[in-house]
Each structure stands twice: as structure tokens, then as C-alpha cells.
Amino acid sequence: MxxxxxxxxxxxxxxxxxxxxxxxxxxxxxxxxxxxxxxxxxxxxxxxxxxxxxxxxxSKRDLLLGLVQTIADETIQELNDSPLGNVEDTMRRALTHRFQQTRERRLLTLFLHEARLHPDVYRHYVQEVLEPLKQGLEAYMRVLIESGAMRPLNPAIAARTLIGMSMGFAILFELGNDPAIEEVSSAELAAAVSDIFLNGMRGEAVSGQRDGGAR
Amino acid sequence: MxxxxxxxxxxxxxxxxxxxxxxxxxxxxxxxxxxxxxxxxxxxxxxxxxxxxxxxxxSKRDLLLGLVQTIADETIQELNDSPLGNVEDTMRRALTHRFQQTRERRLLTLFLHEARLHPDVYRHYVQEVLEPLKQGLEAYMRVLIESGAMRPLNPAIAARTLIGMSMGFAILFELGNDPAIEEVSSAELAAAVSDIFLNGMRGEAVSGQRDGGAR
Amino acid sequence: MxxxxxxxxxxxxxxxxxxxxxxxxxxxxxxxxxxxxxxxxxxxxxxxxxxxxxxxxxSKRDLLLGLVQTIADETIQELNDSPLGNVEDTMRRALTHRFQQTRERRLLTLFLHEARLHPDVYRHYVQEVLEPLKQGLEAYMRVLIESGAMRPLNPAIAARTLIGMSMGFAILFELGNDPAIEEVSSAELAAAVSDIFLNGMRGEAVSGQRDGGAR
Amino acid sequence: MxxxxxxxxxxxxxxxxxxxxxxxxxxxxxxxxxxxxxxxxxxxxxxxxxxxxxxxxxSKRDLLLGLVQTIADETIQELNDSPLGNVEDTMRRALTHRFQQTRERRLLTLFLHEARLHPDVYRHYVQEVLEPLKQGLEAYMRVLIESGAMRPLNPAIAARTLIGMSMGFAILFELGNDPAIEEVSSAELAAAVSDIFLNGMRGEAVSGQRDGGAR
DNA sequence: GATGAATGAGCGTTCATTCAT
DNA sequence: TATGAATGAACGCTCATTCAT
Structure with a gap:
């Protein structure tokens, strides 16, 4: 702006x-x-x-839409601005940022709730932010997989797992009252979460002598 | 019942x-x-x-509380009833169930929204369902870590990562309009997600040195 | 009955x-x-x-009417039953009874309120109880005046003054919280009130010339 | 105003x-x-x-309270403003005013009814208007009695008798449908009522010996 | 006859929106 | 432009009355 x-x-x-x-x-x-x-x-x-x-x-509704739009714009801006370094750094930075925002602006559950119920909010938030993010991440996953840096998992699901993880964590944050995450810095949390995800995407599939999805 | x-x-x-x-x-x-x-x-x-x-x-509010209570009871019941087999099976079963429920009853964003705003809902949903789940999972993580089945990550964060992941995924479901997850069975999704998480908890920590997308 | x-x-x-x-x-x-x-x-x-x-x-309304009717019947019955002795005794007895009833059944303000607003109650209470009472008392006043036992005051107004006095006192009772009348027996009150009224009806007219408290 | x-x-x-x-x-x-x-x-x-x-x-209730307050204020104002001349004049003036008001604003039975049932109305009407009036009149009675202008009756009961008389009369007015008082001017009524009361407070006590209607 | 669950009209109150100032 | 009093549709909730059991 x-x-x-x-x-x-x-x-x-x-x-x-x-x-x-x-x-x-x-x-x-x-x-x-x-x-x-x-x-x-x-x-x-x-x-x-x-x-x-x-x-x-x-209208009052327009206030909400304006807010959603503003935040959507910010988010998109950030995504575009964020330097694409190695995966770990990028992810940590993105998650860190996300967690910091959640701490400040507790609007996530509100947006999700309204997006689910109101098409306009849905358009501004889900279609314009979440969908592109999904697409971008999915493509990225595909690249990583093809390059051998990750296991050959379903990239669509992998992308959604990451987004869901980030969103879910942010919600836990927003719900508050949880010292275990509130007393840890956003950066540390981001590092831990990112570590789990990325590690989960590497290595071997969890077999599986047991039956799973992968075999 | x-x-x-x-x-x-x-x-x-x-x-x-x-x-x-x-x-x-x-x-x-x-x-x-x-x-x-x-x-x-x-x-x-x-x-x-x-x-x-x-x-x-x-009151109308009591309808909401009744609903929250009902679903909270069901959830707790399921958790108690679920056979504790090996980690993979248990997790897969739990997630499968979760995803199935989300498909049927699209109430998660509603509950989260209301829990954030209304203390009574918070009590019934967050304190009675989410908190015990966190505690249980955290203890379980601790056991797995101590037994060497998992890396020595912070068990509190690990537990919250899993819960957040599950919740976030459920929300993506509820938001709908995403063929990539809607055309996949709940069981398959659960398997994939569980695979990523469990694998992420094993293996070595991902070090920051390795570069990401560039390779 | x-x-x-x-x-x-x-x-x-x-x-x-x-x-x-x-x-x-x-x-x-x-x-x-x-x-x-x-x-x-x-x-x-x-x-x-x-x-x-x-x-x-x-209907609920009929409950009220039934109640009004019952009490109206009782009141009329009492009036008819009451032995006509000398004025003082009769009045004292009537007022005593009235005050006792008010203490037990605090329905006077209710009846007056409803009688003012609802024709049916008006009929049962005002026309059937109050009006005959006015007529009877007025006739009685007339007799007393003609016999010389009372001053030649307007008998209609005299009758209404007595009724009003009795009713007003009963209301003060019903409003409660007044030790000055609650700690006095109904009989004593009735005697005092009756004394003032009867004395007021006798004697000479109070002329305006006499000054009041200042003397 | x-x-x-x-x-x-x-x-x-x-x-x-x-x-x-x-x-x-x-x-x-x-x-x-x-x-x-x-x-x-x-x-x-x-x-x-x-x-x-x-x-x-x-709230709707506040409308009632506002009304009660307004009228209570007016009443108190009038009492304070009314010139204290001799007893007769003062009383006549007060009663005249009372009767005129009742003719215009038929709210007395409503106020009494609500005062009996609702503490707030009770406070505004009974405690702030009626009680001070009782106290004032009682003190006045005491003065008149001590000065010999009145018989040594119980001043508390005398005061309440006068108030009750005035209130009861006002209610008869409010109930309406009584030509005997409606066709008489407020001033005349006030004069008659005041005459009876004041005369009743003077003279000798009515002894029980005198027989009543028979003579 | 006795019951009490079901009914739905109608209430007091709120609040997004408008518009005269 | 900025204001905030006025608006009135629409809400949650109550309760006299009915009627199947």
C-alpha cells in the first residue's frame, strides 16, 4: 500500500x-x-x-469484506515478497510470520467461520488466498519430489497437510490458554513444526508391514 | 446410546x-x-x-451448548473406546473418523468461532475435549520418545502439531470446494497425513544447512 | 355458602x-x-x-372474575349479616373487619386496578359492592341528618368520604411498611378512624375564620 | 418547569x-x-x-419509573410551594389540587398497584412521596394537638386517616361513574371533606354510650 | 376427570441503516 | 463531510390455551 x-x-x-x-x-x-x-x-x-x-x-458486511481484503492483500504481498531460499528457511519464516500475526490479530476463526457461511468472504479469503497457496505449494511439492528431495507422496495432499497444519496451529494459538505454546517464541514453534513436516516428507514411508496408504 | x-x-x-x-x-x-x-x-x-x-x-444458546456437549461426549466416548493398537493404526483410525465426521457435520468452524467468543462453549469444547486430548497425546508422545520410537522433540509441541494438523485438515474439508481432498477417501487421507506426521517424528532433525528448492 | x-x-x-x-x-x-x-x-x-x-x-380472566365475585359475595353477605346497632358500634365493627381482611388478603389495589381497566371486574366489584354500599350509606346519612344526629352535610359526599376513608386506609395497610398502623390492632384503628369520622359529622361546621397551627 | x-x-x-x-x-x-x-x-x-x-x-419499566418520578417530583414541589396558611385553607387547597389532578391523570390505581408489586415504584412513590407526607402531617398533627387546637388523638393515626381519606376519595373519583362527586367541583368536595376531617379532630371523643341510628 | 406437552401469537428490545442538520 | 437521532424489521422468548393420552 x-x-x-x-x-x-x-x-x-x-x-x-x-x-x-x-x-x-x-x-x-x-x-x-x-x-x-x-x-x-x-x-x-x-x-x-x-x-x-x-x-x-x-454496509457492515462491507467492513468485514474490506478487512478480509486487506489481510488477503497483505498475505499475498508477503508471499510474493518472501525470498525463496531453501525450503527450511522459507517455511520457518512463513510459519513464524503466521504465528506472530495470529498472536496480534485474532481473526482466523472469524474469517473461517464467515468464509464458510458467506460467499463474498469465501471469495476474498479462500479463493484468493488459500487456493493460490495450495496451488503454489502443490507445485513446489511436485518439484521437490521430482528432484528427489522428498518422497513420492501425493503432492496435493502434502500441500494441504502443510497448510492445514499451519492453520490448525494458528487456531490453537488463537484459542489461547495454552502455556505450552504461548511461552514459546513464534520462531521456535515455527522451527519445530517445520522440522516435523519436512522430516515427515523425507525419509521412507512408514511401512507398512502394517497396512497403510502407501504400499 | x-x-x-x-x-x-x-x-x-x-x-x-x-x-x-x-x-x-x-x-x-x-x-x-x-x-x-x-x-x-x-x-x-x-x-x-x-x-x-x-x-x-x-434458550437458543442452550441449543448450541447442548450440541457442543453432545458432540464433545461422542468424541470423548470414541477416544475412550478406540482400541490402542500400534501408533500407526490408532492414528489412522482416529483421523479417518475425524474426517468422516467433518464431511457429515460441518460444525467445526462454528464451534471454534463460538468457543473463541463464548466462555460456555469454550468450557464444553476446548477444556473438556481439546485439553484432555492435548494432555493425553503429550503423555503418549513422551512415552514414544522415551522408548526411542521417536526423536527427542518437545512432546508438548509434537502433540499440538498433530492436533493442529488434524484440525486444520478438517477445516479445509469443511471449507469444501477442493477436489484434491474431496475425491480421496477419508481413510486414504488419514493414512497419508498420519504417514507424514509419524515419519516426521522419527528420523533425524532436519538441519538448516540443507538447501531446499534450489537443488 | x-x-x-x-x-x-x-x-x-x-x-x-x-x-x-x-x-x-x-x-x-x-x-x-x-x-x-x-x-x-x-x-x-x-x-x-x-x-x-x-x-x-x-380463562385466566375468569379466575379473576371468580375471585372478585367470591369476595363481593362475602362482602355483601357480611353487610347484610352485620347487626345494626348504634352507629359507633356498627362502624367500628365494619372497619375492624375491613382492616382484618386487608391484612390477610392483599387484593385491594389489584381489584381497584383491574376494576378501572376491565368492565367485567368493574361490574362485579364497583357496581355490585361499592355502589350499593354508597347508596346504603347515603340513605343512612340522610336518616341521621334528618334525625338531627348529624349536621346537615351533603349525605352523598358524607357517604363517599367514609367509604373513601375506609378504602384509603385499607390501601395504606396493603402497601405495608408502616409500623404506626401495623402495630396497632385492627379494632383500635377502627375505633380511632370511626371516632374521627363520626365526630366530624357532628358538631358545628368548621368556619374558615379560625386559624390553624399558628395560634 | x-x-x-x-x-x-x-x-x-x-x-x-x-x-x-x-x-x-x-x-x-x-x-x-x-x-x-x-x-x-x-x-x-x-x-x-x-x-x-x-x-x-x-426499558418499558423505565417509562413507568420516569412517570412516577415526574409525578412524585411535581407532588413534592407542590407541597413545598404551598403556602402554609391556616389549617382549613391549606387542607382545602391541597385536596382541591389532588382532586383536580385525579380528574386529569387517572394514574392513581395504576401507581398503587405497581407500587405494591414493584420495589422501584414503591421507592419512588411510597417512600419518597407518601412517607414524607405521613411524617410531615404527623408532626403537624402533634403541633395542633399540643396547642390545644385538636383533641389528643394519636397523631400518627390521625395523619394516616387524612391521607387515606384523600387517597380513597381520589380513587372513587378515578373509578368514575359517580355523578354525586363528578358534578361537584373539586373545590366544593375538598371543602366538605376537609370540614369533616377537621371537625372530627376537634370536639369531644365520641363515646360509645350515645346510641346511633335509633334516636 | 386430570394431565402437561404442544402451540403460536404477540411481546419487549436491538441495531443496521438513513438523512436532516 | 460528519453527525447521531430516528427508524422499523426482525429477533428471542413467554405463556394462555388446547387436546391427545
Missing amino acids: AENQPATRRERRIVVRKAQILDAAATIFSEKGFERATTREIAAAADVSEGTIYNYFG | AENQPATRRERRIVVRKAQILDAAATIFSEKGFERATTREIAAAADVSEGTIYNYFG | AENQPATRRERRIVVRKAQILDAAATIFSEKGFERATTREIAAAADVSEGTIYNYFG | AENQPATRRERRIVVRKAQILDAAATIFSEKGFERATTREIAAAADVSEGTIYNYFG
Whole structure:
């Protein structure tokens, strides 16, 4: 966002106002959920009147969509910006970032809940963020497998396992009240989780004299 | 549940009615979310009047709690009933079950969302199901590690990684629209996921030196 | 009521049941008022089911009417039964009775409230009890005045003053929390009140010239 | 009330709106009673929407309390403002005023009914208006008795007799349908009632020896 | 007759949205 | 533009009444 400062003072002010309101919305949505949050509370938290919200957003729903969009954009930006080093580093960095964000903005369960129920949110969040991520990771898995760096597992499932793992962990975070993960730094957690996954993708299949999926 | 039929006709009818209403509530909650579901819709889906709901449940919220409680009880029951065979089988069975349930009852994002926001749901779901599961798994990890079957990783984090992985995967399921996992049987998915995790817990730690995608 | 035992066992039982239900209704109405009393509570207090109430009374409203009727009948009965001795004794006896009843059955404000709002109650209570009482007292006043026992005041107003006084006092009683009247026996109160009224009706008119407290 | 205009336009509008709504509430409560009055009706009578009521009052109950408070304040104001002349004049003036008010605002039975059932109304009406009145009158009675202007009757009972008389009369008024008092001016009624009471407090005690109606 | 579960109209209240200022 | 009072549809819930058992 920063690279593209709107020219006029007016446009700049609009962007600032929108951000101010979205920030407030994020806070209140996170505290109360979408439905139980009231526009009055959001207005109070944003230090504007209720009417002002409607000068910048068409509806309460649009606040949510704006928020989702903002975060989706950020996420995509980060993914694109993240230097592609070796797998371990990349993954650790991505997970670390993810965990840090979850600690700050507890919006994941909200987004998932709303995405499941509301097509617009679904579009902005699942289709625009999760799907590309799946595709990208799946392709990456394929590369790693073909290069021999990983076992010949189903790359689609591997990609989804990683995403699910990351998302699930983030949710545990968001649910809170778990010293075992709260007292560990995001980086350490990311390292541990990434270690398990990557190690799981290497090595031999767990046989399997026992019957599994792999044989 | 069938083994323990309440004696009197009246008690039996009450149990049936409650189940009928909870079933309807599950359907509507899953479709609309808790807040957007109305007691009128639930009554219609249960084929009773609105008043009847309140003969069996004290409030709309109690419907949610009843649902959470029911599913929590089921989950705990399953965990206790599940035969403790070797790690692989147990895990596969548990995950398979989990994935099957998610396909049928798309309530996970709802529960997580509500648990995050409502202390009662938190108590019934997180504290009574998730916490014990964490503790149990953590202890189990410890055993496996001590026995040498697994690397000396932090058992707390290992347990949470597995739970997060399972939960995250279930959410991807619930979000739907992903042929890559929908066209695979629950058993196969469970096998693959379990394979990655267990393999990840064995073997050597992945060192940071090895490079990743470039090779 | 006692003089006229219904012949059959069945009829007798009906009368008993009705009384049992009306008693419960009196208790609950007095505690909660008519609207806030529920048929469920009344049924519980009467130790019958809700349905049973409707076997004996057509509606909740009919419970109130039945109660009003019962008390109106009692009141009329008492008035007719009360021996007509000298004025002082009669009045004292009537007021004593009134105050005793108020202490037991705190239904006066309820009746007045409902009579003001509901024509049926008005008919049963105001027209059948209060009006005859006014007429009777007015005629009595007339007699006393003509006989010279009282000053030539407007007998209609005199009668209403006495009734109002008695009713107002009863309300003060019903409102409770007033040791000054609660710790005095009904008889003493009745004597004092009756004394003031009767004395007020005798003697000379109070002329405006006399000054009041200042003297 | 006019002497103390709130400074700002906004504050003025709020006061006006509250009064407008309370007026409507008074009308509807008087017609239907508190429970049977609906906020819809009150809103319609006040010519505002239902929502607007809740911008000014927290609940339907608060409307009642606001009304009680308003009238309690007025009553207290009047008592304080009323010039203390001789007893007769003071009493006549007070009663006249009372009767006039009852004719306009038929809220007495409602207030008594609600005061009996609802602690908040009790506090605002009985404790803040009736009790001080009792105390004031009792003290006044004591003065009159000590000065010899009245017989040595129990001043507490005398005070309550007067209050009860006034209240009871007001209720007869409110119940309506009585030409004998409706066709007489408030001032005349007040004069007659006050005459009876004051005369009753003077003179000698009515002894039981004198016979009553027979003479 | 007695029961109490079922009913559903109707209530008080909330809150996203509008619009006159 | 910013405001916040006004709006009214829609919600959760209650309870008098009915009726199958």
C-alpha cells in the first residue's frame, strides 16, 4: 500500500479514514464476532460517528469484506515478497510470520467461520488466498519430489497437510490458554513444526508391514 | 446410546424430542451460523413449534451448548473406546473418523468461532475435549520418545502439531470446494497425513544447512 | 355458602376444586398482579395441572372474575349479616373487619386496578359492592341528618368520604411498611378512624375564620 | 418547569422528547395498565417509532419509573410551594389540587398497584412521596394537638386517616361513574371533606354510650 | 376427570441503516 | 463531510390455551 500514495490530499484522507475504521472493526470483530459486533461500538472504537462509517463503507458486511481484503492483500504481498531460499528457511519464516500475526490479530476463526457461511468472504479469503497457496505449494511439492528431495507422496495432499497444519496451529494459538505454546517464541514453534513436516516428507514411508496408504 | 434406554415412555420421548431439536439446530447452525440462525427456522426444521424448543432448552444458546456437549461426549466416548493398537493404526483410525465426521457435520468452524467468543462453549469444547486430548497425546508422545520410537522433540509441541494438523485438515474439508481432498477417501487421507506426521517424528532433525528448492 | 351444600358428591367436589383453585389464584395474583401471574404458577400453587384449571374456569380472566365475585359475595353477605346497632358500634365493627381482611388478603389495589381497566371486574366489584354500599350509606346519612344526629352535610359526599376513608386506609395497610398502623390492632384503628369520622359529622361546621397551627 | 430552560438546543430537544414520550406512556398506561400497554402503542401515541423510545428510556419499566418520578417530583414541589396558611385553607387547597389532578391523570390505581408489586415504584412513590407526607402531617398533627387546637388523638393515626381519606376519595373519583362527586367541583368536595376531617379532630371523643341510628 | 406437552401469537428490545442538520 | 437521532424489521422468548393420552 505504501508504494502507491494517492495523489491528492483528499484521496489520502479517505485512505487513512478507511484504515482507521477497518482497524476499529478488526478489534471489535475479534472481540465479539461479526454478528455481535455493533456499528455503534465500531464507530466508538474508530472515534467517528456511526454515519461516518457509511460514508466509507456501504454496509457492515462491507467492513468485514474490506478487512478480509486487506489481510488477503497483505498475505499475498508477503508471499510474493518472501525470498525463496531453501525450503527450511522459507517455511520457518512463513510459519513464524503466521504465528506472530495470529498472536496480534485474532481473526482466523472469524474469517473461517464467515468464509464458510458467506460467499463474498469465501471469495476474498479462500479463493484468493488459500487456493493460490495450495496451488503454489502443490507445485513446489511436485518439484521437490521430482528432484528427489522428498518422497513420492501425493503432492496435493502434502500441500494441504502443510497448510492445514499451519492453520490448525494458528487456531490453537488463537484459542489461547495454552502455556505450552504461548511461552514459546513464534520462531521456535515455527522451527519445530517445520522440522516435523519436512522430516515427515523425507525419509521412507512408514511401512507398512502394517497396512497403510502407501504400499 | 442405544444400550441405555430410559425406562419410562415419557423419558424416552423427552430424549427423542431433544435429539430431534438438536438435529435441526445442527443443520441450521451449520447453514447460517449461530447468530443468523433463528429459532423459527430451527423449529420449522425440527417440525415443532417455537414454544416446544423452550420446553426442552432454556434458550437458543442452550441449543448450541447442548450440541457442543453432545458432540464433545461422542468424541470423548470414541477416544475412550478406540482400541490402542500400534501408533500407526490408532492414528489412522482416529483421523479417518475425524474426517468422516467433518464431511457429515460441518460444525467445526462454528464451534471454534463460538468457543473463541463464548466462555460456555469454550468450557464444553476446548477444556473438556481439546485439553484432555492435548494432555493425553503429550503423555503418549513422551512415552514414544522415551522408548526411542521417536526423536527427542518437545512432546508438548509434537502433540499440538498433530492436533493442529488434524484440525486444520478438517477445516479445509469443511471449507469444501477442493477436489484434491474431496475425491480421496477419508481413510486414504488419514493414512497419508498420519504417514507424514509419524515419519516426521522419527528420523533425524532436519538441519538448516540443507538447501531446499534450489537443488 | 355453607348453608347450601350441593346435593351430589360430584357437585360438592366441583365446589371444593373451584375454591382450591381460586385460593391459589388469590395468592399468586396478590403476589404478582394479574398479568404477571402465570397459569402455571397458579396450577402449581393449587396443586393441580394447568389443564385442570380450564376444566373449572374458562380463562385466566375468569379466575379473576371468580375471585372478585367470591369476595363481593362475602362482602355483601357480611353487610347484610352485620347487626345494626348504634352507629359507633356498627362502624367500628365494619372497619375492624375491613382492616382484618386487608391484612390477610392483599387484593385491594389489584381489584381497584383491574376494576378501572376491565368492565367485567368493574361490574362485579364497583357496581355490585361499592355502589350499593354508597347508596346504603347515603340513605343512612340522610336518616341521621334528618334525625338531627348529624349536621346537615351533603349525605352523598358524607357517604363517599367514609367509604373513601375506609378504602384509603385499607390501601395504606396493603402497601405495608408502616409500623404506626401495623402495630396497632385492627379494632383500635377502627375505633380511632370511626371516632374521627363520626365526630366530624357532628358538631358545628368548621368556619374558615379560625386559624390553624399558628395560634 | 419553564423557568429553567436547558442551555443548548440539543438538551432542550431531549427534554421535550422525553416529555412527549412520557405523556404518551401516561395515556396508554392509564388506558390499559402497565402490562397490557405495548411499546408499539406508546410509540404510536407519542408519534415516534419504537426504537426512539429506547433512545430515551432504557426499558418499558423505565417509562413507568420516569412517570412516577415526574409525578412524585411535581407532588413534592407542590407541597413545598404551598403556602402554609391556616389549617382549613391549606387542607382545602391541597385536596382541591389532588382532586383536580385525579380528574386529569387517572394514574392513581395504576401507581398503587405497581407500587405494591414493584420495589422501584414503591421507592419512588411510597417512600419518597407518601412517607414524607405521613411524617410531615404527623408532626403537624402533634403541633395542633399540643396547642390545644385538636383533641389528643394519636397523631400518627390521625395523619394516616387524612391521607387515606384523600387517597380513597381520589380513587372513587378515578373509578368514575359517580355523578354525586363528578358534578361537584373539586373545590366544593375538598371543602366538605376537609370540614369533616377537621371537625372530627376537634370536639369531644365520641363515646360509645350515645346510641346511633335509633334516636 | 386430570394431565402437561404442544402451540403460536404477540411481546419487549436491538441495531443496521438513513438523512436532516 | 460528519453527525447521531430516528427508524422499523426482525429477533428471542413467554405463556394462555388446547387436546391427545
